[in-house]
Amino acid sequence: MKRKYFKKIFILLIIVIIGIYIIPAPKTNFSELYPINDNYSKSLKRFQAKSTKEITINGVKWIYYAGGNGSKTILFIHGMGGAYDLWWQQIIEFEKSYKVISYTLPEEINSLQKTSKGILKILETEKIDKFYVVGTSMGGYIAQYLVSTIPNRIEKAVFGNTFPPNNLIAEENKTKSKLLPFLPEIVISKLGEKTLDKKIIPAAKNSKLLRAFLPSISFSKKQFINRYNIIIDKFTMNSTKYAIKRIPKLIIESDNDPLIQPQLRQQLKKLYKNSNVYTFHNEGHFPYINASKEYNEVLWRFFNTENTFTAVEKTIENYFEGRKDANLKQLQLAFSKKANLYTSQNNNILIIPIENYYKKVRLDGVQQANTSILNGDITGNIACFKTKFEYPKNPILII
Template identity: 70%
Template structure:
């Protein structure tokens, strides 16, 4: 009798444990958590009422929003706990004069490659070739990955409150990552809520908007675990390579960010030495939410700046195309009036006036040649670029010195040599 009784007790306990394990995390809407009817809540409700779009990639449905009127596109990439509406304040500001896209990463996605496949499908669907990438936290990490695989398509990149490829996050969370998959979803949700209330909100000056918005974001255990796998997914990036170097970059950080260790903040700035850096003071991990006015101003100022690499590339394109097609007017437009060309033959220095070079191009006529920019550096109003002309039986390497003038960037000197 006692044995049967204990069996029933054990069975009931098992059923209770199973029941607790499968209890979903409690959900609350922003409206339930934020009773203030101010401009922030109004703008969020207006944004969430707008229609979203869907695209399916490898059987997985992606939800995204696109709007705006501008010729340039900004792609906003949310963080580990976010969704497409995380950026509502930026969308409201920038869709006035930009085309904007923001998406929700599906909970099934667990690698950088899968994340990029979905993002690229959205861009393909919307017929977007070149774009500005603005990412925060996990989204900032994905942005770096996109820079590494499709640098030619990214015009500018923003790495907000994020980290570079590293081993630190995985090392510090080694134990947690092993046991959390066995936790019930409701427990993981409670731990996340505790972190929001004890760390994330206090470091954002106890911002009421943030305190209500973060718990209202969609959450599932599967989403939490798979996004962690993205955060620790490794890739290699070499910012010194020209295709990546030519992309203007902005690192946004907060001096009291509770989620990005100081070491990682230091490491990302060391990795992208050419990046601009803007530091928020005492605004925590989500300055685009609780300090949106300042964030939007910083972002707009960055996007409005000229990309001098692109300006120089226009000049070099005129040089390339003018030489190839023997278009003297186009070729001449790339050079300063006082430009000269330099080379050496049998150890003897040769100086060629620009007029002599133009006359030779005119005489030689059209050339079947492949051209490429190998590298380039800009310092203030001067630049040094390395280019190559590849003919069928020979090639030439050029070192071009360019100056910024009232008429744009001009080649002031060209030093060249035959390389095979």
């Protein structure tokens, strides 16, 4: 009898365990959690009622939103627990003047490379070449990867409440990450709720909007694990490379962010030394939601600021083209009347007064040359750039 009794108990336990594993994470409704019919609620409902687009990439379905009619495009990239509508307050604001794109990362995607392929396919479908990128948390990490891999396509970059390539996150979560595959989805969901209630919401001044919106985003165990794999997927960022350095960057942070360690915030600013930095005070990890007006103002100012590297490059382009075409008028647009040219030849430094240089241009006439900018720095009103002239029949000149 006892053996039969224990057998029944054992079978019952197995059924309970299986039941726990197959129970999906609970889904909540924003309207039920946020019954207030204010502008936040109305704007979210209007935005979610808009049509999204679908595209299948290597058998994986991507859902994204594309709107606005501006000449410039902003790509918004959500964080680890987000979706395309996480950015609704920014999209509504900026699609008045820009084309905007926001996607939901499919739960099957588990690496930076796969993420990038999906993004590039969406951009190709929408016929977009160059763009601004705004990423938050995991999205800010993805934005950095895009800056590293396709810098020539990115005009401006915003890294919000995020972290640089690092070992810290993987090291601190080594044990947890090994346990994750064995935890039921409902348990992972409950742990997320605990973090929400104990850390995220208090840091955001107990925002009711944030408390209602975040749980309304769909969640799955597979999604959580694969997105964690993305944030620990390391890549090399050479921030001193000219193609990367010339991209205007804005780092947005919060002084009480409960999800980004202060050490990582400092590492991020150290990595991108020439970036602008804006620090929110006591707004937590999601300032674009609970402090959206201020967040939007910060983005507007950044987007409307001239890229000083572009201005210098226009001057250098006058130099390149003026020299190749022997066009003195165009060359004079690049130099002051008292300028000197410094160049190297046979490991020797040559100093050439500008008038002597003009005389040589007149004498030599039109020249075939491959020109490029090797590097450059701008400090205040002072710009220091190194350029390269490669003549087919003459030595290479670096100036």
